[in-house]
Amino acid sequence: MFELDIAMKHIRSRQRQTLFSIIAVALAVAIIIVSMSMMSGYMSILIDSTVENQAHITIMPGKDEDYIHLYRGLEDHIHNLEGVLAVSSYFQGEAALQYRHDVEGVVLYGINPYDENRVVNREDDMLAGEFASLERPGSRIVVGLRLARNLGVGMGDTVTARGPGAEPTDFTITGIFATGTQADETTAYANLERLQDFYGARDVVTGVGVRVSDVYTAEELAKRIDRETGYDATSWIRQNAEILSMLETSESMVFFFYVIIFTISGFGIANILIMIVMEKVGEIGMLMAMGTSRRSIMLIFLLEAGILGMTGVIIGSVLGYIAAMAIASITIPVPPGMYFGMDHLPIVIEPGNFVTAGVFAMVINLIAGAYPARRASRMDPVEAIHHV
Amino acid sequence: MSEEKIIEIRDLTRIYGDGAPIRALDGVNLDIERGEFLAIIGPSGSGKSTLLHQIGILDTPTSGTILLNGVDITKMSDRERSRMRNEELGFIFQYHHLLPDFNALENVMMPLLISGVKPSRARKIAREMLEEVGLADREGHRPNQLSGGQNQRVAIARALANSPDIVIGDEPTGNLDSRASDNIYELLRRLNREHNQTFILVTHDEQMAKKTDRIIRLVDGRVVEDSG
Known part of the structure; x- marks a missing residue:
């Protein structure tokens, strides 16, 4: 050479x-x-x-429907799919929270804290109180940090929730969370059954969140769920396409x-x-x-x-x-x-x-x-x- | 000396330029036998270097043929021409053209390495060649550490390393003083006798030309004298 x-x-x-x-x-x-x-x-x-902060797959009601009925059966079905780690049904509604003279519009989630925590690790984001305090059915509420600041509330304070067609109800703050995202300003959590009562919608949910083991398979799995159940399943990839x-x-x-x-x-x-x-x-x-x-x-x-x-x-x-x-x-x-x-x-x-x-x-x-x-x-x- | 023809040149013409063409070679016919030691002489611009470049396969003719060992070199591909230059021809130029970054031994090894000889064997042959030109003790020197005469000797050793049939010298002593010139001439003469290789030298030096076996005189691209 x-x-x-x-x-x-x-x-x-x-x-x-x-x-x-x-x-x-x-x-x-x-x-x-x-x-x-x-x-x-x-x-x-x-x-x-x-x-981390979002369900990998979100299942919404099918076309022309407001709710998912018989959601426990759906939960079981999804649980049995390969690659699914956790499933959490929730009831999402809009509400106004009032503390003294301050009113803030929020998205109110009724959840089972154990399931929800497994889907979005919310317990890790808690600054005060415990997410698990929503376990027992009762008028307890967990709010985002900036929401709490805007309302001027702290742990143990009582806020009044008003929703469309719902009786004003008092909730006691048992937790404050911070995720570093928009959710801190607009989101509050309460017990699922309590919220179903609040909105007068028994035995239905508005969505199901799913956590999967490999986040990059979420889209594929969402399509499968969509096909098999007839509900509208969206992966985090599609939700964050922008x-x-x-x-x-x-x-x-x-x-x-x-x-x-x-x-x-x-x-x-x-x-x-x-x-x-x-x-x-x-x-x-x-x-x-x-x-x-x-x-x-x-x-x-x-x-x-x-x-x-x-x-x-x-x-x-x-x-x-x-x-x-x-x-x-x-x-x-x-x-x-x-x-x-x-x-x-x-x-x-x-x-x-x-x-x-x-x-x-x-x-x-x-x-x-x-x-x-x-x-x-x-x-x-x-x-x-x-x-x- | 055998009677075997090693070079046969027929009607060789080389025209340069398109506008006002210059006939550097104009219908040259020439036969050269194995082992000859000849000089090509002539005034500047007579075409002697052009003829040498043709024989050395460095240039292609406008028309005519050249047979080297019976093979027409004017119809060869670039790769065949390269191989032929490597194996059958050795070049000595006026300026030694040694590779400045290589020492004497490596320079002499180069044609062998180009032809694919293993480095260990190339080194052995190169040592023998350096010994033949009397520079065995200078093998580690680079061209800038050697005199003009010594560099020209290294260039000769390099030209002969692959045992070519034909050795071409283009003013090989042109840059040297008369004493160094004589030494180089004697060396070439001795190598010619010992190896029976054909030596073709282009020179201005009439004294040197007279010492060769045959003088080809070119004027205006034509052979005007061929004295053996």
């Missing part, structure tokens, strides 16, 4: 310049790895917080910047190779006279691009890893409850990101090397030899 020998010597003969072109590639790779890691981190936090497609859009925007960054570093490689080719014209002519085929001449310079690029990719990957770890370890003071409760920049180090950045960089570097390599391989040996 004399081509490799020659390529290595060429690179060594121009150490300073090759070093700079390697640094350019390494920096590009490192920047892109950090950026990809942040993107992955942000994405996974967004998805995590979405799938956010997910926004994430995809921003990913493709970022991709555009990756192309620009890599192209700039590719110019560095092209530049050094053009310089080497110009400097080695006589040598290229002599190699041809010695019987080196045009293909081998091309290979020599592509190898140079490859070696420079590969070195840059390896150094850049290490740099990117270190930088990502360093950024991940910085704590940023953020008020609790904001930004999904994050106090770090979200960084997820995924091997796939390194592979993508590396392959991407190599492709661009080889394209950058193609022009000088082609130019070298097309030289006229006679002219090249007499070019001194």
Whole structure:
């Protein structure tokens, strides 16, 4: 493999310049790895917080129906499906909560706290009191933190609920939760049976929430439930389609910047190779006279691009890893409850990101090397030899 | 010396340019036998270098044929031409054209490595060649650590490394002082005798040309004198 020998010597003969072109590639790779890691981190936090705070599949009444009747049978049916972890039926209604002179409109959920907690882990979000206090049938209510603030209420206070066609009823606050989402301002929970009474709708629910083991199978399972039960089942993926497609859009925007960054570093490689080719014209002519085929001449310079690029990719990957770890370890003071409760920049180090950045960089570097390599391989040996 | 024809050139014409074409070679006919040691001379622009490039398969003729060992090299693909240059031809140019980043031994190994000889065997042959040109003790030196004459000797060792049938020299002593020139000439002459390879030298140096076995004089792309 004399081509490799020659390529290595060429690179060594121009150490300073090759070093700079390697640094350019390494920096590009490192920047892109950090950026990809942040993107992955942000994405996974967004998805995590979405799938943690939300039922993975929500089953609503079928067309032209207001309620799900015989919901216990439906619960059993869904429980028996593969991949289902928990099922929770709820009665959702609109209500106004009043405390002294303050009134707030809320979405009131009647739930079985044990089931509901298994679907959305609400107990983890409790700031005060217990979610399980809704277990016993009674006029107890658990409200979101911002709702509590807006009403000016605390634990043990009594609020009056008014709903369409319902008798005003007093509820005692036995818990306050904070999820960091909109729910904190608009949501309140009460016992399922108590709320069915409140709305005068016995033995029916308005929806069933389902938690599954693999969140990415939710869509498939939702379709199956939809088909098998005739109810309207929606997965979290479909419910959050807007956010997910926004994430995809921003990913493709970022991709555009990756192309620009890599192209700039590719110019560095092209530049050094053009310089080497110009400097080695006589040598290229002599190699041809010695019987080196045009293909081998091309290979020599592509190898140079490859070696420079590969070195840059390896150094850049290490740099990117270190930088990502360093950024991940910085704590940023953020008020609790904001930004999904994050106090770090979200960084997820995924091997796939390194592979993508590396392959991407190599492709661009080889394209950058193609022009000088082609130019070298097309030289006229006679002219090249007499070019001194 | 055998009577075997190694080069047969028939009606070789090479025209440069389209607007005002220059006939660098104009219907050259020439036969060269194995083991000959000959000089091509002529004034500047007479076409002697062009003829050499044609024989060396570095250029293609406008018309005419060249047979090397009975094979028409004007109809070869680029790959065949490369292989032929590697195996059958050795080149020595006015400027040594050694690869500056490689030492003397590595430079001599290069044609062998190009033809696919294993590095260990290439190294052995290259050492022998360096010994033949009297530079065994300089094998680790790079071109910039050697004198002009020494570099030209390395270039000769390189030209002969693959045991080519034909060695082509384009002003091989053109950059050297007269003493170094004489040394190079003696070396080429000795190698020619020992290996029975064909040596074709293009030169300005009439003194040197007179010492060869045969002089081909070119004027305006035609052979005007062929004295053996």
